Every structure is written in C-alpha cells, then in structure tokens.
Amino acid sequence: GAVVSQHPSWVICKSGTSVKIECRSLDFQATTMFWYRQFPKQSLMLMATSNEGSKATYEQGVEKDKFLINHASLTLSTLTVTSAHPEDSSFYICSGPSAGGIGEQFFGPGTRLTVL
Amino acid sequence: GENVEQHPSTLSVQEGDSAVIKCTYSDSASNYFPWYKQELGKRPQLIIDIRSNVGEKKDQRIAVTLNKTAKHFSLHITETQPEDSAVYFCAASTGTASKLTFGTGTRLQVTL
Numbered sequence: 001g002a003v004v005s006q007h008p009s010w011v012i013c014k015s016g017t018s019v020k021i022e023c024r025s026l027d028f029q030a031t032t033m034f035w036y037r038q039f040p041k042q043s044l045m046l047m048a049t050s051n052e053g054s055k056a057t058y059e060q061g062v063e064k065d066k067f068l069i070n071h072a073s074l075t076l077s078t079l080t081v082t083s084a085h086p087e088d089s090s091f092y093i094c095s096g097p098s099a100g101g102i103g104e105q106f107f108g109p110g111t112r113l114t115v116l
Numbered sequence: 117g118e119n120v121e122q123h124p125s126t127l128s129v130q131e132g133d134s135a136v137i138k139c140t141y142s143d144s145a146s147n148y149f150p151w152y153k154q155e156l157g158k159r160p161q162l163i164i165d166i167r168s169n170v171g172e173k174k175d176q177r178i179a180v181t182l183n184k185t186a187k188h189f190s191l192h193i194t195e196t197q198p199e200d201s202a203v204y205f206c207a208a209s210t211g212t213a214s215k216l217t218f219g220t221g222t223r224l225q226v227t228l
Contacts, residue, residue: 034216042220043219044218103211
C-alpha cells in the first residue's frame with residue numbers, strides 16, 4: 001500500500017503556543033488528505049478535509065481559525081494548532097485516499113500532542 | 117451525515133473462540149466498509165474491507181458480512197489468538213471523497 005508519513009511523531013508544548021504537524025504522501029499524489037483527532041480511549045473523529053490548492057473543509061464544531069490546514073502541494077498537508085491549550089492534547093492522524101476516491105485510506109503514523 | 121454505531125464496546129473471549137463485532141450505519145449511500153485494528157499509540161491498520169456490491173468477504177481467520185437492507189455489517193474473527201487483542205473500529209464511507217466515519221470501537225481481549 002501507499003505510504004504516508006507524519007512529523008513530528010510526538011510534541012510537547014506550552015499552553016498558548018502553536019504547533020505545526022506535517023503529513024506527507026511519500027509515493028503517491030494526494031489532492032485530498034484527511035485529518036482526524038483521537039482522544040484517549042475514543043474513536044477517530046474527522047476534523048477536516050484538506051484540499052490541494054483550495055481551502056480546507058471543516059467538520060461541524062471544528063474551529064477553522066484554531067486548526068489551520070494548508071495543502072501546499074500534492075504530497076504535503078499541514079495542520080497547525082494555534083494557541084494550543086491542554087484540551088487540545090490528543091493523537092492527530094492524517095490519511096490519504098486511494099486513487100479514484102473510493103476505497104482504502106492510507107494513514108500516517110500519527111502525532112501525539114501534549115499541551116502543558 | 118453518516119452515523120456509525122458499534123457493539124459491543126468490550127469483548128473478552130478465550131483463545132480459540134470466535135469473536136463477532138457488529139456495526140450499523142445510517143446513510144444508505146455508504147458503499148465502502150473497512151475494519152481497522154488499532155494498537156495503543158499506533159495508526160489504524162486495515163484488516164479487511166467490503167464494498168456494497170458484495171455480501172461477504174473472507175481472509176483466512178477474518179470475515180466480514182454486509183446486509184445493505186438492514187444497514188449493518190459485522191466482523192467475524194475465528195480461532196482467536198492473544199495477538200488479536202486490540203481495539204477494532206468499523207467505518208463507513210460514501211466513496212465519493214473517501215471520508216470515513218468511524219464506529220466507537222471495540223476493545224477485544226483474548227485470554228489464554
């Protein structure tokens with residue numbers, strides 16, 4: 001299957017700072033990437049759909065000014081958590097869909113964010 | 117939007133027994149149903165998937181069944197082993213953008 005990487009794998013930051021998470025598709029081009037958030041012992045919840053060359057589509061209840069998404073190229077999408085607070089501490093995972101838009105998604109390894 | 121319910125939330129079976137996890141979905145337009153296994157701190161791992169034009173799919177000890185009329189699908193694991201212990205998620209997608217809606221997860225524990 002296709003490979004998706006994320007960086008960093010974990011990050012600890014102080015409350016009020018911003019954190020950028022990178023998601024790269026290493027061997028395929030992705031016009032769309034998805035960002036999920038997973039709190040401990042909970043399911044994956046879609047935060048937003050990242051679209052190459054256009055604005056991201058956010059799910060209801062997700063603050064677009066707090067979670068900035070940029071899809072600058074066909075292989076890179078970034079999520080920036082601005083003014084992070086302890087309640088933003090979570091596991092963030094990106095994924096890219098298979099060619100054709102129907103079928104398997106390829107997940108990145110995830111980024112563990114801890115906000116102190 | 118799509119809503120996926122998953123039961124049970126926890127499941128404990130003895131090694132060698134079978135395990136069944138069930139999910140229901142709400143959007144009749146959903147046409148892709150994957151199952152993921154997730155170990156602590158790791159990404160979800162696709163273990164099997166099924167598309168709406170198929171009623172059943174099997175891969176060694178793992179099988180998935182789909183009932184489109186009732187809008188439910190199930191994961192069956194036979195001859196369970198300790199390494200099957202993990203959290204399992206079902207998901208559904210309408211396919212047009214591959215956005216996945218996940219179930220709430222089932223923590224499976226296989227005891228010796």
